[in-house]
Amino acid sequence: MTKVTIFGSGNMGTAIASVLTAGGASVEHIGSEGGTITGDIVVLAVPYPALEAIVASHGDQLAGKIVVDITNPLDFSTFDSLVVADGTSAAAGLAAALPSSHVLKAFNTNFAATLGTTKIGELETTVLIAGDDETAKQNLASLVTAGGVEAIDAGSLKRAHELEAVGFLQLTLAASEKISWTGGFGVVR
């Protein structure tokens, strides 16, 4: 049984836990008090600004593990830009801070509701996964698909820039009520 540790138990942490548990994983949550990481896959289901503290407090424990960044690093004061440098990504920054981990970008293009129901409209929900370690991507994709959600390998970790652009755009559309929080971008194969 794959052990998964999820930092955070908000909407996204809970929704991701439901998918991965349905996929056969044993899931534990770690809150802001911290704790010992037992999972081989670690999902950082926290807001972007919280990543830095997790790296500082748990970076050593994350070595050798698959670390999943789900963040959308928006400037929430303006909803008009990201707080990471142009052309880069939160995931790239995390990978630089955790050189001994296998960092993946995933789940940032999914609203929590579409993970919970495994549907976006009439479509199956699809998790887009970017990363430089093929085995790590396959491990996460296998758990996700076993949990009833589609998964697509979106390419190298460099593609996290585009995934974060998709997540950003989707958040602006929902915040401006052009789409609902149960909708967004679905993937048609």
Next chain:
Amino acid sequence: MTKVTIFGSGNMGTAIASVLTAGGASVEHIGSEGGTITGDIVVLAVPYPALEAIVASHGDQLAGKIVVDITNPLDFSTFDSLVVADGTSAAAGLAAALPSSHVLKAFNTNFAATLGTTKIGELETTVLIAGDDETAKQNLASLVTAGGVEAIDAGSLKRAHELEAVGFLQLTLAASEKISWTGGFGVVR
């Protein structure tokens, strides 16, 4: 009757013409030989590198008109980056070159087949439109929806950066056969 001039009659130019004609517009095409622009809305359905020549040859005629940029400025030699500067967009560059035009970004997140059929899987095809002129966006959206395709105002022209990221990602997914050229990102409201 709205007059539309479309530069280019490839897959995209033809598909866009079919939607706008169905929406009640009178459409004329201009090829690489150039010609007189009669449309109030001008769609540049050409590859990104062709924009510069159109600006040079027809920039004066484009003053006061709604100019629609549909390009995805990929580096097609690598399929791994865009050729525009980080944080900017082809559309922003076009707007800077055509300061007297109302530049919109649209259609770049739609594969031609999904415009031709007005469907992406079981979903209605959605055209995402970004631009700084509200009336221009509304005019194009009205034609598109009258032509049987959904339209969503994706925000200011600054959002062209995100639309181009979506288009780029979608092209990489199709080129690597993760999705088909009749699929891609659909929008669920």
